[in-house]
Amino acid sequence: MLLHIPEVLTGPALARARALLAAARWSDGRATAGVQAARVKNNEQLAAGSAELAELQSIVLGALERHSLFFSAALPKRVLPPQFNRYGGSANTYGAHVDQAIRYHPDGVQRVRTDLSCTLFLADPADYDGGELVIQDTFGTPRIKLPAGDLVLYPGTSVHRVEPVIRGHRLASFFWIESLVRSDEQRRLLHDMDMALMRLRARHGESDEAVALTGTYHNLLRQWADT
Secondary structure, three states: OOEEEOOOOOHHHHHHHHHHHHHOOOEEHHHHOOHHHHOOEEOEEOOOOOOOHHHHHHHHHHHHHOOHHHHHHHOEEEEOOOEEEEEEOOEOEEEEEOOOOEEEOOOOOOEEEOOEEEEEEOOOHHHEEEOOEEEEEOOEOOEEOOOOOOEEEEEOOOEEEEOOEEEEOEEEEEEEEEEOOOOHHHHHHHHHHHHHHHHHHHHHOOOHHHHHHHHHHHHHHHHHOOO
């Protein structure tokens, strides 16, 4: 499932994140790439010890916790702390690659299966040319460039790339999720049912049918979830 989730960051939170990124110092993004990805990765990234990183991570994680559409689609079990990158100038692209299946949490203890990949756009699209996220999967090959504060959620199994930025700078947060429901197909079915239930309640209130379907949703989640 590929899903555009609008307005994850808005207002003061988005403005603060952009101000922190404007003040940040950037390092070579290849330092955190795997062997295959490092060959095609040419961008900049906030280093683990940068002064701005902890506050930026708190802003993004707090916004995700409050966003019901994100929770419905991802059913997150573990979310790796967000990282932040910049494309522009001579460090302006990331060739076709697949994200690592297992990543280590910065705490050095947890291992996280990367069921879902996320990119949260943090630069206004008018501020840069190029920089589209191109995702190859069974749903086609969309070229994604979203408003600042919007997020795209897509399967971690996808081959994807970032097109060269030829003007300005593309700023984004990226991170991975281990879902309670490992199967992309099952997550899609649960998300579709959840959205249909929301529309049913909006139209008819807490009807007997809505209660019965809610029970079906939770019984499927109970059957498929790995807690």
